[in-house]
Amino acid sequence: MNGEPDLDSLYECARHGDIERADALFLVRHPHILFYIADELRKETKGDIVTYVVNRNINFTNVCIGNCKFCAFRKAKEEGYMLSMDTVLAKVDEAVKNEATEICIQGGLHPDLVLEDYCRLVKRIKSQFDIHIHAFSPMEIHHVARNSGLDEREVLKELKNAGLGSIPGTAAEILDDRVRRIICPKKLSTARWCDIITTAHRLGIPTTATIMYGHIETWEDRINHMFTIRELQKETGGFTEFVLLKFMRRNNELGRMVNREVGFAEDAMVHALARVILHPYCVNIQASWVKLGIPDAQRMLYFGVNDLGGTLMEENISRSSGASAGEYMSPDELERVIKDAGRTPRRRNTTYKLL
Ligand code: SF4
Numbered sequence: 001m002n003g004e005p006d007l008d009s010l011y012e013c014a015r016h017g018d019i020e021r022a023d024a025l026f027l028v029r030h031p032h033i034l035f036y037i038a039d040e041l042r043k044e045t046k047g048d049i050v051t052y053v054v055n056r057n058i059n060f061t062n063v064c065i066g067n068c069k070f071c072a073f074r075k076a077k078e079e080g081y082m083l084s085m086d087t088v089l090a091k092v093d094e095a096v097k098n099e100a101t102e103i104c105i106q107g108g109l110h111p112d113l114v115l116e117d118y119c120r121l122v123k124r125i126k127s128q129f130d131i132h133i134h135a136f137s138p139m140e141i142h143h144v145a146r147n148s149g150l151d152e153r154e155v156l157k158e159l160k161n162a163g164l165g166s167i168p169g170t171a172a173e174i175l176d177d178r179v180r181r182i183i184c185p186k187k188l189s190t191a192r193w194c195d196i197i198t199t200a201h202r203l204g205i206p207t208t209a210t211i212m213y214g215h216i217e218t219w220e221d222r223i224n225h226m227f228t229i230r231e232l233q234k235e236t237g238g239f240t241e242f243v244l245l246k247f248m249r250r251n252n253e254l255g256r257m258v259n260r261e262v263g264f265a266e267d268a269m270v271h272a273l274a275r276v277i278l279h280p281y282c283v284n285i286q287a288s289w290v291k292l293g294i295p296d297a298q299r300m301l302y303f304g305v306n307d308l309g310g311t312l313m314e315e316n317i318s319r320s321s322g323a324s325a326g327e328y329m330s331p332d333e334l335e336r337v338i339k340d341a342g343r344t345p346r347r348r349n350t351t352y353k354l355l
Contacts, residue, residue: 011037014276015044017230024223024277031269038272038304045283046306050338051348054331055102055134055310056095058088060121064108066139068184070173070215072251074108082110085124092129095313099331102310102350105135106168115148115155119162126163132350133164138196139171142188152196156203166350167200169209169239174217175225182216183254194232201238206351209239209282213270214247214262215254222270226277233281240351241284241307242274246291264296268303275304284352289329294337301341307348308334 005013005026013019014037027034061082064074074080083091092103103125122133136144136159145152173183175190188196200207209229213222226242233239246262249255275285286307289297297308313328329337331347338345347355 007033007036011040014041014279017280019277019279021220021223021227024226024273025219027273027276028219028223028269031265031272034269034272034276035303038275039302041275041279042285042304042306045280048342048344049306049346049354050301050341050343051284051307051346051352051354052331052334052338053102053310053348053350054098054100055104055350056091056098056100056313057310058083058091058103058105059107060088060105061107061110061113063110065111065186066109066184067186068173069254069257070183070212070247070252077111080108085121088121089124089128092125092131096129096131098311098313100131100311100313101355102132102134102165104168104310104312105133106137106140106170109140109143111147113144113147115144115150115158118144119158122159122162122164132166134166134168134350135159135164137168137170138193138200139188141167141196141200142192153199153203156196156200156205160203160205164205166240167197167205167207169197169207169243170245172210172225173212174221175228176217176221179217179221190228194228197232197238198236201232201236206238206240208241208243208286209233210243210245211270211274212245212247214266215249215258222273223277226274230278230281233278237281239282241286242278242282243286243288243309244271244274245288248291264299267292267296268300271300271305272303289337294329298337298341301338301343308338 062073062075063077063080141152141155145155172193177190180187197207211225284307285305286309287297287300287305288309311329335345349355
């Protein structure tokens with residue numbers, strides 16, 4: 001928009017997906033307008049329904065050759081763990097008995113694992129259970145390709161053939177190479193992340209999109225990140241949701257470097273901004289109860305959020321960095337949190353079909 005925007009024109013702009021970077025920066029300086037527009041857009045697209053998925057996280061290994069400065073999860077090969085196939089299958093079995101419709105599998109970048117190992121894992125689960133497998137971040141896909149002497153497209157195709165249903169859009173952190181060189185120097189570049197995501201979408205593999213905020217990034221970096229996601233979504237339509245992940249600062253190098261704590265108001269602004277920038281291309285905005293804690297995740301429902309993610313059943317990565325919300329929310333507990341906020345809970349599957 002040209003000139004100083006007013007509320008009505010900004011709202012109309014947002015409704016039509018025409019918000020520009022300058023408008024987003026204006027909204028950051030005027031949070032009352034930002035909050036109003038985000039809530040209106042949420043009402044318009046999602047009404048009072050707040051969704052969640054019954055799922056289980058499985059972090060199959062913490063052995064990792066990466067060096068992300070925000071990570072308190074990785075271990076060297078001698079000190080780390082690698083779950084056996086039987087252990088993984090027992091966890092899936094337990095999840096299925098607890099009505100899970102999704103298994104989310106992520107792990108460290110184990111130096112010895114190749115495509116065959118990942119395919120075997122997916123195939124074994126799919127041969128025994130009727131469950132959606134949401135697994136392997138773009139960084140893991142990149143790592144498998146590198147370890148196996150293949151390109152990422154082949155890796156994605158093979159994993160899809162093995163039964164992979166969708167991919168977590170983690171490892172995005174902040175999609176800016178200046179920031180990435182500082183916080184995760186060995187991680188794939190912004191361009192590579194976008195390329196793997198686009199390839200997955202073109203192969204019919206949906207993904208989530210994420211942002212890790214609250215460390216060294218600026219508001220401009222956050223806004224640019226959201227615009228990158230918006231452009232990808234306009235092109236492919238393959239993102240199921242945008243997940244906001246607050247940086248957890250305990251027990252990690254980046255936490256010791258960053259001398260600030262993001263408070264509730266800033267959390268609310270980042271979530272609201274995601275709703276406004278991504279509308280109407282990506283209409284599912286998810287708050288993480290693991291990162292924010294349950295009370296603040298619940299409050300985000302007033303700031304553009306319409307999804308509270310999954311029950312998880314276990315969570316190891318955020319807890320290593322100080323997240324304290326626990327590792328399991330039962331469907332009843334999640335529904336109570338949503339109802340207490342005056343909203344209507346609905347269980348969904350991974351691709352947002354209401355169940
Ligand atoms: S965030 Fe992932 S890739 Fe980075 S060091 Fe930790 S486990 Fe490895």
